[in-house]
Amino acid sequence: MTVDESEAVDAFERLGLTSYEAKVFIALHRLGSGTARDVANVTDVPRSQVYSVAESLEDRGLLEVQQSSPIRYRPVSLDEAQETLRNRFEREQERAFDYVDSVKEEPTTEETQEDIWTVRSRERIDNRVVDLLSQADDRIIFGTRLPEFVTDAIEETIRERAAAGVGVLIISRTEAVRESFEDIDGVVTQTPPARHKDDDRSGRIAVVDDDSLLLSVVDNDGSETAIWSSGSLFADVLIQLLEASDDLESTLG
Template identity: 30%
Template sequence: MDTPENVAEAIEVLQQLGLKEYEARCFVGLARLNTGTAKKLSELTEVPRTRVYDAIRILEAQGLVEIPHSSPQQFRAVPLEEATETLRDQYEERVERLHDALDTVDVVDDGDEEPVQQIWAMTGRDAIENRTDQLIEKATNEIVLVIGHASLLTEDLVETLNEVDDEHDLIIGTLTEPLQDQVQAAVPDATTFVSGLEWLHGEHTTEDDTAIGRLLLIDRSTILVSSIMPDTKREQAIFGEGFRNGLVVIARRLMAQGLIPARDPQ
């Protein structure tokens, strides 16, 4: 459905992918037209006519717009599937360039001794899920994960969990039996349990309360705990490491609630 909200969102996403505002407006405008002249595109997008030509020239160079030989001159966007694939390739190329550049940057060592206690804050589901995947992949012995909400059992997480080495202990807790069944079906090699942490899902919990997202304990020395904010549904987390870290010590004891005795981190 062609709505102002959809148009605005498309323009915003294109800008996030690297296009300037006029370029994004012109591309979205052409996506709504079979073909369009500079005059018609300017009227539809509210981009000054003189700036339309500049934007179209850049979009053509990026492979997003075609300019047929016609008089008066007209423009058209490439097919949507082709455009999205082109933008995806460009985005991934930029990410690879960023990785390669940062990977060669020298680390500045200030000479200070690294503290034992380390607790860091993180925000955003993508970042937290990426950190979760990295911690699981780096585990050498034991992975204990408590999932607080079914929405966090994503395809990427399931794939990461199913790639855990058979020699590792993979233990996954949930807050409800239905979610436990879902986890067991998705990750059949894991030991699953319904968490005994009653305070995570108490009787008086409401939609206005902050919900527990995930609790992850790696090798009994690294912990990640996230919560989901009730108003924005945005996930926030804290991450700590170090066997002597007080947060890890507490988490080991709390997460043991509901584990079978043989798996209890005592």
């Protein structure tokens, strides 16, 4: 089996097929059609196993059986196979998440509300920022020095909340960041004081209303790590400390 075929087999396994099923399916497409002996000759699947594997593939809707002597097998087209596997994946995904949704416990206890969460990876932090911003009713403070931390989704969410009457303050010493929001009604942009040296590890901050906060730093390898809290005493106290500080704008920049 070639390296490329090995990778294909691994991919089929991730889609739910067994190793033997993937190998037989690939072999039949290579052959066009064939008997168990034909398949065994071009794969490492024992001939005795081909019959049961072919039966399983038939049940999955991935091959057809010709009742001849000997029995011959023919794979369905690649388009049909893709559609079959896609539909199966979607059904299994729906079944799995429907079950989790039915048993999940909503975070309603006091202990859960006081939690401080850590989020790692740029994409997950992007998603968390969007989620927090979308819940704003009164105000948003958003700050970063890095234009790449202003994703399209973050910008669009801020636009939507500003249009809904939420007050928005954007603070950054980076002109490109400020320019991203200057055309939005209801959004105020500010440049922090220049007396403080830039911190190469600062990431971004998001303050939502008076009870939600996210702070991130950029690690030495360029990855981002954030902490966030919502509806907690921690978030409330930290927001008050930030607002009371003369260096608030510098911190947000």
